[in-house]
Amino acid sequence: MSALLDSLAAGFAGDATCRAALDDALRLGLPQPRSEAWKYTSLRALERRSFSASTAAASVPGAQLESIPSPRLVFVNGHPDAVLSNLEGLPAGVSITACGDTRSRSIANGSTGHTADDVFVRIGLALATRGVSLHASAGTRADSTIHLVFVGTTTEADLAWHLRNEISLSDGSELTVVEHHLACGPHAHLDNGVMHVDLSKGSRLTHARVQSGSSSGTSLLRTEATIAASARYERVDLELGASLSRHELVVRMTGPGAALVSNGVMLAQGRRHVDTRVRIEHDSPESTSQLNWRGLATDRGRVVFRGGITIHPGADGSDARLSNKNLLLSDAAEIDTQPVLEIHADEVKAAHGATVGQLDPDAMFYLRARGLGEGEARILLTAAFCREPVATVFDGPLRDFLVSRVDDSLSALRGGLS
Amino acid sequence: MLKIQNLHVRVAGREILKGLSLEVAAGEVCAIMGPNGAGKSTLGYVLAGRDGYEVTSGSVTFEGRDLFGLAPEERAAAGLFLAFQYPVEIPGVNNTYFLRAALNAQRKARGEPEVDAVQFLKLVRSKLEVLHLKDELLHRGVNEGFSGGEKKRNEIFQLAVLEPRLAILDETDSGLDIDALRTVAEGVNALRSPSRAFIVITHYQRLLEYIRPDAVMVLADGRIVERGGPELAEQLEAHGYAWVRDRIAPAASAAATAQ
Numbered sequence: 192m193s194a195l196l197d198s199l200a201a202g203f204a205g206d207a208t209c210r211a212a213l214d215d216a217l218r219l220g221l222p223q224p225r226s227e228a229w230k231y232t233s234l235r236a237l238e239r240r241s242f243s244a245s246t247a248a249a250s251v252p253g254a255q256l257e258s259i260p261s262p263r264l265v266f267v268n269g270h271p272d273a274v275l276s277n278l279e280g281l282p283a284g285v286s287i288t289a290c291g292d293t294r295s296r297s298i299a300n301g302s303t304g305h306t307a308d309d310v311f312v313r314i315g316l317a318l319a320t321r322g323v324s325l326h327a328s329a330g331t332r333a334d335s336t337i338h339l340v341f342v343g344t345t346t347e348a349d350l351a352w353h354l355r356n357e358i359s360l361s362d363g364s365e366l367t368v369v370e371h372h373l374a375c376g377p378h379a380h381l382d383n384g385v386m387h388v389d390l391s392k393g394s395r396l397t398h399a400r401v402q403s404g405s406s407s408g409t410s411l412l413r414t415e416a417t418i419a420a421s422a423r424y425e426r427v428d429l430e431l432g433a434s435l436s437r438h439e440l441v442v443r444m445t446g447p448g449a450a451l452v453s454n455g456v457m458l459a460q461g462r463r464h465v466d467t468r469v470r471i472e473h474d475s476p477e478s479t480s481q482l483n484w485r486g487l488a489t490d491r492g493r494v495v496f497r498g499g500i501t502i503h504p505g506a507d508g509s510d511a512r513l514s515n516k517n518l519l520l521s522d523a524a525e526i527d528t529q530p531v532l533e534i535h536a537d538e539v540k541a542a543h544g545a546t547v548g549q550l551d552p553d554a555m556f557y558l559r560a561r562g563l564g565e566g567e568a569r570i571l572l573t574a575a576f577c578r579e580p581v582a583t584v585f586d587g588p589l590r591d592f593l594v595s596r597v598d599d600s601l602s603a604l605r606g607g608l609s
Numbered sequence: 610m611l612k613i614q615n616l617h618v619r620v621a622g623r624e625i626l627k628g629l630s631l632e633v634a635a636g637e638v639c640a641i642m643g644p645n646g647a648g649k650s651t652l653g654y655v656l657a658g659r660d661g662y663e664v665t666s667g668s669v670t671f672e673g674r675d676l677f678g679l680a681p682e683e684r685a686a687a688g689l690f691l692a693f694q695y696p697v698e699i700p701g702v703n704n705t706y707f708l709r710a711a712l713n714a715q716r717k718a719r720g721e722p723e724v725d726a727v728q729f730l731k732l733v734r735s736k737l738e739v740l741h742l743k744d745e746l747l748h749r750g751v752n753e754g755f756s757g758g759e760k761k762r763n764e765i766f767q768l769a770v771l772e773p774r775l776a777i778l779d780e781t782d783s784g785l786d787i788d789a790l791r792t793v794a795e796g797v798n799a800l801r802s803p804s805r806a807f808i809v810i811t812h813y814q815r816l817l818e819y820i821r822p823d824a825v826m827v828l829a830d831g832r833i834v835e836r837g838g839p840e841l842a843e844q845l846e847a848h849g850y851a852w853v854r855d856r857i858a859p860a861a862s863a864a865a866t867a868q
Contacts (some may be wrong), residue, residue: 552660557697557751560657561711561767562685562718571710575701575750581700 202244213317242351265318284331319355326362345376356582360394374405388416403432420446428455444478454580459492489526616667627831643828657691686718688774794819814846
């Protein structure tokens with residue numbers, strides 16, 4: 192077994208069900224080198240590392256979180272922090288708790304896959320004794336945004352934590368959630384998470400996830416969402432930080448008229464590796480999915496994107512659109528993109544496209560002919576390229592906030608761009 | 610102000626400009642007319658500094674400086690402006706933000722103080738009126754979703770805000786209806802001044818009814834083949850470019866007619 196899995200398993204405490212689930216995962220081990228699902232993301236460096244279990248919360252200066260308004264629930268190194276959390280202004284009908292050990296239930300309900308490719312999800316479910324549970328009751332119309340904040344801090348040892356979070360919306364409810372993953376000081380922790388999202392009939396969730404973790408950190412996440420009839424899920428993922436970030440987003444549309452908008456921005460600079468794997472399952476008729484993902488790789492960075500959409504038998508009249516455009520800004524950077532569309536139904540509209548290229552030379556010349564320097568023109572065009580997926584989902588202050596997060600990350604690239 | 614001497618330019622290995630010479634003085638409006646493929650747009654692009662235009666011989670000086678020693682943005686800061694025949698759409702780059710950034714980049718390069726948001730807004734409002742441009746266009750992406758006419762008016766609007774020393778209008782009249790044409794011409798006329806020069810590149814005489822040129826040049830086959838006053842434009846309109854061809858190479862033209 193690998194040093195990695197050994198060290199993660201050493202943090203185990205729990206009953207026989209959890210132990211069995213963990214042993215099951217350990218027996219299969221890490222994904223095989225030939226695994227299709229992990230083809231572009233090597234675990235060779237990670238498997239040799241060991242992490243200590245995160246056993247206690249650490250302190251974070253409150254000022255660090257000033258820009259994130261309440262209601263907010265804050266986790267530090269995988270532990271809920273009652274002092275930093277502030278649930279003031281929580282809309283009526285919305286409940287949010289830092290939940291305790293729900294492993295037996297989540298393992299029993301687990302539909303998370305049973306191969307070595309799913310090792311981190313399975314280990315996560317066996318080890319996750321904490322997480323967030325966010326629920327909107329039927330008919331709730333929440334007008335304020337709920338913030339879920341996950342902070343990693345500098346510590347002596349490299350830590351690992353596993354969180355199992357859930358967001359569930361009852362019939363006809365509406366909620367906006369922003370997940371913040373950020374670093375307070377440099378660290379090389381492993382943040383392994385599973386997020387379950389369950390949208391009941393006619394509900395509507397708007398969800399942003401800003402991953403701006405430590406530049407040496409590792410972020411592994413599986414999001415599993417189900418969208419019932421006439422429910423709508425709109426999300427934006429900003430992959431701006433961490434040394435290795437792998438996000439598997441699995442969305443299943445289980446009722447007629449279910450709708451998904453999933454946009455994202457993936458920035459890979461330095462030696463960052465960003466891997467996003469989207470799997471959309473159209474199970475029901477008249478369901479729609481629209482995906483707009485943008486990737487940018489510079490220096491020795493690497494972006495991996497797989498957008499898989501399956502329209503199953505019976506999902507007639509479904510509409511699926513996937514666009515993945517990428518900017519490759521240095522010779523040593525790499526982008527691997529793979530749109531996969533499978534259609535087994537009738538009267539389906541589906542389109543997908545993926546491109547990898549450089550900035551448009553006509554636009555560059557236009558800006559320079561008006562007086563902007565080459566570097567400035569590049570920055571302007573790059574920012575515009577990255578903002579679009581955000582601006583089509585969010586507006587108002589949330590859009591401004593998310594755009595400023597993207598802009599901040601891009602300004603850190605300035606040297607590389609200009 | 611601008612002095613072009615015996616300019617030869619190749620594009621994708623083909624010679625397009627074949628010894629073009631031209632002088633434009635401050636305060637002058639110089640119209641360049643010519644048939645399709647004569648090299649009119651090439652002239653605009655090579656002056657503005659677009660990639661892919663290879664100068665094989667000749668020289669261009671702009672206010673005494675060697676133009677080819679300058680990057681496109683340095684030419685802009687020196688006071689050269691090209692109104693594009695096909696303005697580029699740049700979604701996601703706000704029109705106002707872009708224009709202020711461009712103005713300030715130019716001012717910075719010239720050692721002038723930058724213009725703050727309030728001053729800029731005032732400047733923009735005063736220029737918008739002249740061009741009958743909708744306020745709303747300012748808040749969109751650069752040329753994003755603009756109609757053909759709006760794009761051309763936006764070029765002249767930029768010209769008005771940036772106040773260059775030399776403006777090159779590359780077929781600004783193409784694709785404009787008569788009302789838009791008049792608006793654009795009014796915008797240009799309002800900017801005429803003793804210290805500013807214009808090169809108006811056009812295929813038709815129509816625009817020159819509204820923007821009266823001081824000089825008219827005919828560009829054909831990569832060279833200036835005729836020079837005259839406004840009356841030359843009228844002659845062209847009456848006789849067509851075949852008339853020019855006769856005058857460049859009467860023998861060849863006669864041979865063609867004989868066949």
